[in-house]
Amino acid sequence: MTTEPTNPAGGSSPEPGAAVPQSAQAPQAAAAVAQDGTAHGHPPFLAHHFDTPQQQFASGKLGMWIFLGTEILMFGGLFCAYAVYRHNHPDVFRYADRYLDRTLGALNTAILISSSFTMAWAVRCAQIGRRRGLVTCLALTILGGIGFMGIKSVEYQTKWKEHVWIGRSNVFSAQYTGTAKPGEHDETEAEAAKPIAPAPYTPAHPDPNAGTPDAPKIVPKVIGPPGLAAPSSGQREMTLADLAAQDRHRIAVFFSIYFLMTGLHGVHVLVGLGLITWIMVRSIRGAFSSLYFTPVDLVGLYWHLVDMIWIFLFPLLYLIH
Amino acid sequence: MDAQSAEMPAVDHAGEAHAVPMKVLLRVFAALLFLTALTVSVTRVNLGQANVLIALLIAVAKAGLVAMYFMHLRYDRPFHGVVLIVALLFVALFIGMLVLDTGHYQADLQPPADMRIKP
Numbered sequence: 001m002t003t004e005p006t007n008p009a010g011g012s013s014p015e016p017g018a019a020v021p022q023s024a025q026a027p028q029a030a031a032a033v034a035q036d037g038t039a040h041g042h043p044p045f046l047a048h049h050f051d052t053p054q055q056q057f058a059s060g061k062l063g064m065w066i067f068l069g070t071e072i073l074m075f076g077g078l079f080c081a082y083a084v085y086r087h088n089h090p091d092v093f094r095y096a097d098r099y100l101d102r103t104l105g106a107l108n109t110a111i112l113i114s115s116s117f118t119m120a121w122a123v124r125c126a127q128i129g130r131r132r133g134l135v136t137c138l139a140l141t142i143l144g145g146i147g148f149m150g151i152k153s154v155e156y157q158t159k160w161k162e163h164v165w166i167g168r169s170n171v172f173s174a175q176y177t178g179t180a181k182p183g184e185h186d187e188t189e190a191e192a193a194k195p196i197a198p199a200p201y202t203p204a205h206p207d208p209n210a211g212t213p214d215a216p217k218i219v220p221k222v223i224g225p226p227g228l229a230a231p232s233s234g235q236r237e238m239t240l241a242d243l244a245a246q247d248r249h250r251i252a253v254f255f256s257i258y259f260l261m262t263g264l265h266g267v268h269v270l271v272g273l274g275l276i277t278w279i280m281v282r283s284i285r286g287a288f289s290s291l292y293f294t295p296v297d298l299v300g301l302y303w304h305l306v307d308m309i310w311i312f313l314f315p316l317l318y319l320i321h
Numbered sequence: 322m323d324a325q326s327a328e329m330p331a332v333d334h335a336g337e338a339h340a341v342p343m344k345v346l347l348r349v350f351a352a353l354l355f356l357t358a359l360t361v362s363v364t365r366v367n368l369g370q371a372n373v374l375i376a377l378l379i380a381v382a383k384a385g386l387v388a389m390y391f392m393h394l395r396y397d398r399p400f401h402g403v404v405l406i407v408a409l410l411f412v413a414l415f416i417g418m419l420v421l422d423t424g425h426y427q428a429d430l431q432p433p434a435d436m437r438i439k440p
């Protein structure tokens with residue numbers, strides 16, 4: 001924010017250093033003027049199109065909340081894609097979940113929550129005018145964000161190595177161009193790669209078309225409702241062989257949803273990191289005080305929203321039972 | 322609400338904001354970490370459909386804590402909470418309608434050609 005050396009009221013400016021309140025509604029402004037020793041007739045942080053610091057703060061905060069509302073709506077579209085796909089193909093989600101590392105996901109959740117805590121602490125430091133505490137908390141928050149992105153990149157790398165990337169780089173996709181076999185990195189994969197023979201498996205609802213040694217399984221020419229051959233629940237860990245054939249390609253769609261949701265979230269983390277760095281540089285320069293900390297507060301709100309979205313992403317993607 | 326916020330060590334930032342006490346921040350932080358551990362450990366128990374519901378309930382509780390204390394909604398102007406809730410309502414409407422819709426038509430849909438069993 002730039003402050004011009006002229007008075008907003010134009011020609012009728014008070015004497016330099018006089019610190020005369022412009023109106024009865026702006027005692028804060030006058031106090032700030034007296035404190036700073038600046039003589040614009042208003043505090044240096046008050047933009048000219050606002051009457052009072054209260055109005056400026058309230059407007060900024062309302063604007064930020066409305067922006068956060070649009071962010072929720074944007075992510076809502078992706079959550080909707082997730083909900084519809086999981087609703088239609090629950091077995092695909094149960095199978096594909098094994099490719100996600102729960103430990104790393106939980107660690108990342110803890111890291112992001114911690115960085116949200118240090119961000120809330122930073123806002124508190126700014127509100128009570130502790131500059132050193134503010135800078136320290138912001139630095140810790142940045143560290144948390146970098147740690148989150150570091151772990152995320154390790155996870156993405158693992159997905160690349162396991163051929164469960166997006167599009168043609170996903171081994172389950174019909175368009176896959178590589179040489180890997182579906183599910184060869186699967187722990188229970190040795191038997192899953194074999195032809196369908198779920199001997200010790202006891203499905204909750206026995207498939208009437210499962211076939212016996214006497215009457216071999218009839219493969220339908222026209223595909224019935226999805227999940228016909230897929231059991232709805234099982235006693236042991238499910239394998240690729242338990243999935244209906246058409247569901248195997250759908251695993252690739254799960255990874256598209258996973259990468260889109262976590263990717264968009266990751267972009268938000270990167271934007272948040274940039275904003276917090278900007279705030280930290282400004283706080284080192286002493287731009288904020290207990291009278292003016294609006295940018296710290298608003299960037300904090302953004303960072304907490306990013307945290308909130310991850311709080312939903314983590315159980316929905318990593319903790320599918 | 323007013324009695325609550327009056328107890329807070331209100332730091333006057335243009336009479337709008339209150340610094341959340343350190344004790345409250347630490348408690349919320351501890352609760353968030355506890356709920357994270359809980360949601361991970363509850364996954365080991367097979368409760369069928371309830372697993373998703375429990376995971377979502379815990380996530381809502383965590384998000385609520387973040388919104389109320391880290392995002393100051395408890396001490397803030399109520400309208401900011403209204404903005405948040407309205408956005409969430411529209412997302413719920415969006416997801417609810419689409420799941421209803423897909424529940425009606427999914428069974429009649431043929432999978433795309435590249436998803437069919439190859440002979």
